[in-house]
Structures are given as C-alpha cells and as structure tokens.
Amino acid sequence: MKKASYLLRAGILSAVAGAFLTVTASVAVADYPEKPITFIVPYSPGGGSDQQARRLQPGLEKELGVTIRIVYKTGGGGAVGFNELARSEPDGYSISNVVVPNIVISAKGKDVGYKPGDFSYIGMTARAVGALMVPKNSPYKTLDQFVAAAKANPGKLTVAGVGNTGEANFAELAKILGIETTYVPVSGGVGKMMPMLQGNHVDAGMTSSSHAVRHRATVDTLVIAGPGSSAALPGVPNEPNWTYITTWGVMAPPGTPADKVAILNNALNKATADPKVKEMVEKNGLQQMRQTPAEAKAYVEASIKKFSN
Amino acid sequence: MFEGLMQALTPSYMFWLTIGVLIGMLVGTLPGLTATMGTALLVPFTFNLPAGAGLAMLGGLYVCAMFSDAIPAVLVNTPGTPAAMATAFDGHPMCLQGRAHEAIVASCFASAIGALFGAGCYLLLAWPMIEVALKFGPPEFFWLGVFALTIVGSLAGDSILKGLAGGGIGLLISSVGISHGNEIARYTFGVPELRGGVSLVAGLIGIFAVPQVLSMVAQLRKKDSIADYHPKRGETLKTILKVLAHPFHIVRSAVIGSFIGILPGAGSPIAALVSYNEAVRWSKDKSGFGKGDLRGVTASEIANNAAAPAAIIPLVTLGVPGSSPAAVIAGALMLRGLNPGPELFQSDGTLVYSFGWSLMLAGFVTFILGSLFAPYLARIIRIPLRLLAPLIMLLAVIGAYAIRNNIFDVYFMFGLGVFVFLVKGLGFHPGPIGLGLILGPIIEPSLVQAMYIAGATSIGNVFFSGTVNIILIALSVLSIAFVVWTRSVDMMKDRAAPKEKDRSVNGDEDK
Numbered sequence: 001m002k003k004a005s006y007l008l009r010a011g012i013l014s015a016v017a018g019a020f021l022t023v024t025a026s027v028a029v030a031d032y033p034e035k036p037i038t039f040i041v042p043y044s045p046g047g048g049s050d051q052q053a054r055r056l057q058p059g060l061e062k063e064l065g066v067t068i069r070i071v072y073k074t075g076g077g078g079a080v081g082f083n084e085l086a087r088s089e090p091d092g093y094s095i096s097n098v099v100v101p102n103i104v105i106s107a108k109g110k111d112v113g114y115k116p117g118d119f120s121y122i123g124m125t126a127r128a129v130g131a132l133m134v135p136k137n138s139p140y141k142t143l144d145q146f147v148a149a150a151k152a153n154p155g156k157l158t159v160a161g162v163g164n165t166g167e168a169n170f171a172e173l174a175k176i177l178g179i180e181t182t183y184v185p186v187s188g189g190v191g192k193m194m195p196m197l198q199g200n201h202v203d204a205g206m207t208s209s210s211h212a213v214r215h216r217a218t219v220d221t222l223v224i225a226g227p228g229s230s231a232a233l234p235g236v237p238n239e240p241n242w243t244y245i246t247t248w249g250v251m252a253p254p255g256t257p258a259d260k261v262a263i264l265n266n267a268l269n270k271a272t273a274d275p276k277v278k279e280m281v282e283k284n285g286l287q288q289m290r291q292t293p294a295e296a297k298a299y300v301e302a303s304i305k306k307f308s309n
Numbered sequence: 310m311f312e313g314l315m316q317a318l319t320p321s322y323m324f325w326l327t328i329g330v331l332i333g334m335l336v337g338t339l340p341g342l343t344a345t346m347g348t349a350l351l352v353p354f355t356f357n358l359p360a361g362a363g364l365a366m367l368g369g370l371y372v373c374a375m376f377s378d379a380i381p382a383v384l385v386n387t388p389g390t391p392a393a394m395a396t397a398f399d400g401h402p403m404c405l406q407g408r409a410h411e412a413i414v415a416s417c418f419a420s421a422i423g424a425l426f427g428a429g430c431y432l433l434l435a436w437p438m439i440e441v442a443l444k445f446g447p448p449e450f451f452w453l454g455v456f457a458l459t460i461v462g463s464l465a466g467d468s469i470l471k472g473l474a475g476g477g478i479g480l481l482i483s484s485v486g487i488s489h490g491n492e493i494a495r496y497t498f499g500v501p502e503l504r505g506g507v508s509l510v511a512g513l514i515g516i517f518a519v520p521q522v523l524s525m526v527a528q529l530r531k532k533d534s535i536a537d538y539h540p541k542r543g544e545t546l547k548t549i550l551k552v553l554a555h556p557f558h559i560v561r562s563a564v565i566g567s568f569i570g571i572l573p574g575a576g577s578p579i580a581a582l583v584s585y586n587e588a589v590r591w592s593k594d595k596s597g598f599g600k601g602d603l604r605g606v607t608a609s610e611i612a613n614n615a616a617a618p619a620a621i622i623p624l625v626t627l628g629v630p631g632s633s634p635a636a637v638i639a640g641a642l643m644l645r646g647l648n649p650g651p652e653l654f655q656s657d658g659t660l661v662y663s664f665g666w667s668l669m670l671a672g673f674v675t676f677i678l679g680s681l682f683a684p685y686l687a688r689i690i691r692i693p694l695r696l697l698a699p700l701i702m703l704l705a706v707i708g709a710y711a712i713r714n715n716i717f718d719v720y721f722m723f724g725l726g727v728f729v730f731l732v733k734g735l736g737f738h739p740g741p742i743g744l745g746l747i748l749g750p751i752i753e754p755s756l757v758q759a760m761y762i763a764g765a766t767s768i769g770n771v772f773f774s775g776t777v778n779i780i781l782i783a784l785s786v787l788s789i790a791f792v793v794w795t796r797s798v799d800m801m802k803d804r805a806a807p808k809e810k811d812r813s814v815n816g817d818e819d820k
Contacts (some may be wrong), residue, residue, distance in 0.1 A: 015417065037488055044633065044636065045345060045346075045348075045349035045633070046349070046386060046630065046633075046636030046638075046640035047636070047640070050349075050640055051640055051643060051644060053351065054353070054644050060451055071714050072349070072714065073713060073714055073715065074505065074713055075486070075488065075505015075506055075713065076487050076505035076506070077487065077492075079487070079501075079504050079505065080501070080505035080713075080715070082504075083501045083504075097356070110494075112501070112504065113501040116474065128635060155764075156766070157765065158761070158762050158765050160758075163492060164492050165697040181765075182761060182762070182764050182765035184447075184758050184761040184762055185489065185490045185492075185757070185758070185761065186754075186755075186758065187489045187490075187754050188574075188754065191573070191629055191636055192573070192574060193483050193753075194628070194629045195442075195443065195445075195573045195574075195623065195627065195629050196758075198443060198627055198629070199443035199444060199445065199446055200443075201399075201446030201447060201762070202762065214643075214648055214650065214743070215628050215650065217651040217652050217763065218627055218628065218650070219630070229345070256620065279646060280643075283646040283648070284646075
C-alpha cells in the first residue's frame with residue numbers, strides 16, 4: 001500500500017517535471033512573446049476602440065500563445081492612453097489601439113508628450129468613411145436641400161461632431177460645399193452626440209459612417225466621404241473630394257524592435273482573417289484593412305501631412 | 310413579452326443572473342470598482358453563453374452593484390460607486406447609532422423596489438418615456454445640472470455659505486483637464502496625466518474615505534471600533550415594514566430615479582441626489598435628515614436602482630446607452646453582431662423583453678442575497694479601528710488606481726482627502742464638494758454646447774424657451790426659495806427659543 005502510493009507520487013512528480021521541461025524547451029525556441037501582453041484601450045469601455053480590441057483579442061491570443069490583457073487608460077480624447085504607451089518599455093509587451101486621424105489631431109500644434117510619427121505602427125485593421133447625418137424627421141431630405149438652406153442662412157444651421165477632430169473633418173466638407181454653418185463640439189464620444197441629433201437639438205451631425213449604419217433606424221445620411229458609395233448605406237451619394245476616413249489600428253511604443261513588430265503584425269493579420277471577425281466588422285458598418293508595418297507607418301505619415309496646415 | 314419572461318425564468322438564465330448578482334455584490338462593495346468596470350471585465354465570459362443569458366448576467370451585475378455600493382457607504386461612509394453618495398448621508402449616521410443592519414437591509418429592499426420599478430418602465434413605458442427624454446438637449450441638461458446644484462441647500466450643514474463654497478470647489482476641481490469645445494489644457498501644470506481630467510471616482514474616494522481613515526486614526530485612543538452592532542431577531546421584516554410605511558415617498562423616489570436614469574448622460578448618481586433632495590423637501594419633519602433618517606437611505610437607493618434598468622431604455626429604443634455600464638452592454642451586443650436599437654426591438658423582440666425581465670428578477674435576487682449577507686456585513690464595523698483603518702486605506706488606494714490604471718489618481722485622492730479632512734474642521738461638509746465633482750462634467754459640456762447652438766440663434770431662444778427649460782428653471786428657483794425660506798424660519802425659531810438651538814441646526818453627522 002505504502003509502496004504503491006510512493007510509486008504513484010514518483011510518477012506524478014516525473015510527469016510534472018517532464019511537462020515543465022517541455023514548456024521551458026518550447027519557450028527557449030521562440031522567446032517572444034513569453035508573457036502576457038498589455039493592450040491599452042485609450043477610450044471608454046463599449047466604444048469603437050474597445051470593440052476593436054475585444055474583436056481581436058481571441059485571435060491574437062491564439063496566434064501569440066499568451067494572454068492579451070486589455071487595460072483602459074481613458075481621458076483627454078485618447079491623449080492619456082497614447083501618452084502611457086509612449087512612455088512604456090518598447091519590448092513588445094505593451095501595445096495600444098490607435099485611431100487615425102484622431103491621434104494626429106490630438107497632438108497637432110501642442111506638446112502632449114508624444115509625437116504621432118514616432119510610434120511603431122503594427123497595422124490598421126478597419127476603417128469607415130465620414131458621414132453627414134440628419135434626424136429622420138429633418139426638413140432636409142437631400143444634400144442639395146441642406147446646402148441650399150445653409151447658403152440661404154449662413155451660420156444658422158448647426159452641425160454637431162466629436163471634438164476638434166470632428167471640427168477639422170467637417171471644415172473640409174463645408175469648404176467643398178461652399179457653406180457656412182455653426183459647429184457644435186461634443187465631448188465624450190458619438191454616444192453623446194446621437195441623442196442630440198435624434199432629438200432635433202442640432203440640424204445635422206457628422207461622424208464615421210459606421211455610426212450612420214448602426215443608427216439608420218433613427219437618422220438619415222445625406223452624404224458620405226470618399227470615392228465610392230457604400231453597400232451598407234444604399235442610395236447615399238458620396239463626395240469624392242471629402243477625404244475624411246477614420247481608421248482603427250494597433251501600435252507599439254516608439255522604438256519597438258522590427259522583428260517583434262513583424263510577429264505582432266503577422267498575428268494581427270491572422271486574427272482579422274477569421275471569418276467570424278470579418279462578419280462582425282461588416283455588421284458594424286466597417287471595412288476591413290490589412291497592412292504591413294511599413295504601410296501603416298506611411299499611412300500615418302500621410303495623415304500627419306494632411307493635417308499639418 | 311410573455312415569451313421573454315419564460316426565457317428569463319429558465320434555470321440557466323437564472324443561474325447566470327445569480328452569478329452576475331454575486332459579482333456585482335463584490336464590485337459595488339469595493340470603492341473604485343464600478344459597475345462599468347465590472348461589466349467590462351465580464352463581457353468576454355458572456356460570449357460562450359446564449360445572448361439572453363449573457364445579458365442577464367451583465368444586468369444582474371449592474372443592478373446589484375447599484376445596491377452593494379450602499380454597503381461601504383453605510384459602514385465606512387465611503388460610497389462604493391458615485392451613485393451611493395447620497396446613501397452615505399444618512400446611512401453612515403445610522404451605522405454610528407448601531408443601526409448598520411437596518412440600513413443595509415433597507416438599502417437592499419429599496420434597491421429591489423427601484424429595480425422592479427425601473428424594469429417595469431423598461432417593459433411597459435419604454436417608447437413614451439423616450440419621447441420625453443429626447444426633448445432634453447444641451448440647454449435642458451444645463452438646467453437639470455443647475456437644479457441638481459440647488460441640492461447644496463439640503464447638504465450644506467450649518468452654513469449655506471460654506472455649502473456653496475464647497476460646491477464651487479467641487480466644480481472647480483472637475484474643470485481640470487482639456488476643456489470642452491476649444492480643447493485648451495486647464496490647471497494641468499504641465500502634468501500629462503492631468504490632461505485627461507481628474508477621476509470622479511478617485512475624487513469621491515478621497516473626499517469620503519481618506520477623512521474617515523484620518524479621523525479613525527485620530528480617535529484610536531478613544532474608540533475601539535466604528536460602532537457597536539448587536540444582531541437582533543426579525544430585523545429584516547421590521548425594516549421592510551418601516552420602508553413600506555412611506556408609500557408616497559417610495560413612488561416619488563422611483564419616478565425620479567426612472568426618469569433621470571433614462572436621460573443619456575445624467576445617470577444613477579444624479580438620480581439618487583435629486584431623489585434625496587426631494588425626500589428632504591417633501592417631508593414634514595426634516596430635522597432627522599443627515600443624522601440617520603431611514604428615508605434618506607431609501608430615497609437614494611430606490612432612485613439609483615430604478616435608474617439602472619431605465620438607462621437601458623435609450624439603448625433599446627434609440628441605440629444610445631443611457632449610462633457607462635449601458636455602453637458596455639451595448640458593446641457586448643455589438644460584438645455578437647446584434648445592433649442595439651429599434652431594429653433589435655423588431656428582429657429580436659424576445660431578447661429585448663427577456664433582458665427587461667432579467668433586470669427585474671435581478672432586483673429580487675439582489676434582495677434575497679443582500680438580506681442574507683446583511684448581518685455578516687454589519688459585523689465589519691466591529692473590526693478594531695487599528696485594523697480597519699489600514700484596510701480601508703488599502704482598498705481606497707486600489708480603487709483609485711483601478712478606475713483608470715493611473716497612479717496620478719491615487720495622489721489626487723490623497724491630496725483631496727487631506728484637504729477635505731482639514732476643511733471639515735472648519736465646518737465644511739464633504740457632500741457639496743462631491744456634488745460639484747459629479748455635476749461639473751454634466752453642467753459644463755452642456756453649457757458649452759448650448760452656447761455654440763445659441764451662437765446660431767440667440768441665447769434667449771436656446772436657454773429660456775421650451776417647456777422643459779421653463780419647468781427646470783422654475784424648479785430651480787423654487788428650490789432656492791425653499792432653502793432660503795426654511796433657513797429663515799429656523800433662524801426665527803432660534804431667536805425665539807435660544808435654548809433649543811442645538812436641535813434645529815443640522816450638525817455634522819460625525820460629531
């Protein structure tokens with residue numbers, strides 16, 4: 001009896017030791033990543049960036065074989081989270097959501113503790129063009145009607161958007177249309193802007209078309225940005241010269257080694273290739289993207305150039 | 310609707326709901342862990358469940374956290390979430406009188422009533438209520454904030470001037486960070502962490518927990534524990550009857566809670582504060598408020614719990630979350646490819662209704678579990694102060710850090726806490742400072758937005774027209790007039806009977 005239990009214990013011990021050895025061996029082969037990766041979400045839980053992080057989390061964990069810890073560092077329109085990432089160790093164990101052009105505009109002409117061009121970009125994964133929306137019961141049924149009213153009463157129509165980013169992006173459209181309106185900046189995200197629009201407290205609202213798709217039961221879209229029409233918003237005209245596109249991606253602190261960025265990029269693109277992820281992205285009114293780190297960097301630099309003046 | 314009830318009552322749904330309630334109990338009790346963070350942490354686990362069961366779990370957490378935040382408010386004068394600030398005003402004095410068990414059971418029963426009422430609105434009145442809520446734009450929110458600010462009159466303690474100054478300090482602190490509209494950095498002193506503003510939760514922990522711990526340390530030699538607690542038989546039933554003795558008070562608190570809860574951006578903290586203020590105003594005998602009046606506790610708890618299911622109403626009718634936890638629930642639905650909003654009402658009506666029933670059931674489960682735990686929770690106050698003080702401090706630090714993972718929030722908590730401890734000695738009440746902190750983020754952005762809109766028309770048009778504006782302005786004026794009137798009546802009484810002065814002055818509950 002005693003002997004049997006001794007044998008059993010020895011057996012368990014050696015099995016545990018064996019398992020331990022195989023684990024250490026496999027760690028030695030691929031030494032990155034070997035511990036959990038912190039994924040900073042610089043915006044509130046439930047928002048677009050949180051959604052992106054949650055969508056990608058299972059795929060990234062599967063590909064990288066480590067836990068992805070999602071941490072919210074909110075405030076200052078993303079500036080607090082971006083700052084935190086900029087100051088993190090560039091060892092590949094800290095990554096963050098990034099929204100372009102929001103990060104570019106957040107740092108424009110101010111010292112916010114980071115420079116958007118310095119980060120190590122892993123890749124952009126989804127995008128949505130801009131959209132100008134009106135409430136369902138608005139007197140303006142088409143873009144032409146809206147423009148005519150704005151021209152007849154310069155500065156009298158109100159257009160809401162989110163913060164300075166919204167202002168910069170709407171200014172571009174207003175210039176193309178040759179109209180003058182009153183911009184109403186909303187802080188705290190699109191969730192705070194939609195009720196203002198649904199309750200007719202402003203004449204129009206401007207944000208990403210993904211929100212126009214989500215809220216199509218209560219708001220109508222007058223125009224979207226970019227060269228093509230959208231399958232999710234049939235019959236809505238597009239303005240080719242309006243270049244407002246919001247892009248969601250993932251980045252690492254400045255100076256993260258290129259081989260680690262490459263490993264992360266590979267895992268990211270495998271995570272987005274999952275059909276379930278693809279379906280979710282489309283249902284939420286977004287378009288999927290696939291980039292190499294070099295393409296992502298070039299993309300951000302183009303945006304910095306666009307908003308430099 | 311009936312199908313939804315059947316679904317919500319299936320054992321697996323009830324099981325996950327109960328798990329959610331239990332987690333909510335923990336999350337709400339620990340200051341700094343809010344319902345928002347609790348639901349966000351739970352979302353990944355809901356993916357393996359059917360959509361309705363996942364929602365039941367999240368809803369259970371949300372509803373229960375709106376009760377359990379009363380536990381630390383009662384026991385150690387520190388609200389578990391901002392929504393329980395008003396609960397502490399009378400809940401903690403009750404605890405000091407040895408009525409901790411009663412206060413917790415009352416909170417729990419009040420919470421169940423609130424959840425029942427809020428969920429009833431969700432199931433039956435969602436559409437008509439949202440029509441009224443949509444009338445609230447930036448100027449209406451501004452006036453709502455101003456009206457809420459008049460609550461200073463009920464919280465101010467012995468000096469209205471000190472109350473106003475406290476409210477002003479709170480508002481001023483809430484203005485730290487990047488400004489609304491023009492996005493200029495204010496009072497940031499070059500510290501990057503301050504750009505994001507100060508954390509309301511960390512601030513409230515600082516205002517309530519730190520002075521509490523400091524006064525515990527100061528009293529170490531005089532007192533061994535916070536208060537005495539002797540378990541009594543039949544306390545639960547007795548308390549329930551006491552709560553039910555004020556039916557009008559219950560309905561008023563529930564109506565206020567549900568309606569303010571439905572307004573996107575206002576939320577449970579304001580619902581609880583307005584309800585508390587109305588309880589003071591409507592009651593014939595006001596002298597007990599702030600000193601352990603049971604109605605103060607139930608006013609706050611009925612309202613903040615009614616506000617929780619109500620905050621889901623804009624989500625299912627407009628696709629807009631009514632509160633931060635509701636935003637997380639919206640995210641959880643979207644990650645499943647479901648689009649919260651009127652479309653969901655049509656495509657998955659059963660899911661929408663089963664969620665409503667789950668929110669109602671969450672109230673029942675919260676009551677059962679809460680009243681079971683209450684006697685054990687009440688024993689916490691018997692812990693010797695020399696152990697309890699460091700424990701509260703530890704939880705305060707963890708809570709202040711956890712809310713945004715920002716060490717700066719911990720420094721802020723300490724700084725504000727020491728400040729409040731010092732000014733308390735000068736006769737300032739912490740309530741108005743907390744009120745300013747809560748209302749600043751509502752008043753300022755809505756004022757800025759309304760001013761931009763006024764730029765397109767006129768100030769008179771935006772701020773002083775419209776039924777809702779007029780009603781809110783009238784309520785604010787009445788509220789101020791009421792405070793002035795009662796104070797002058799008190800003063801006249803004092804002059805007439807100088808010997809009775811001690812009774813008519815609302816003293817600081819800690820003394």
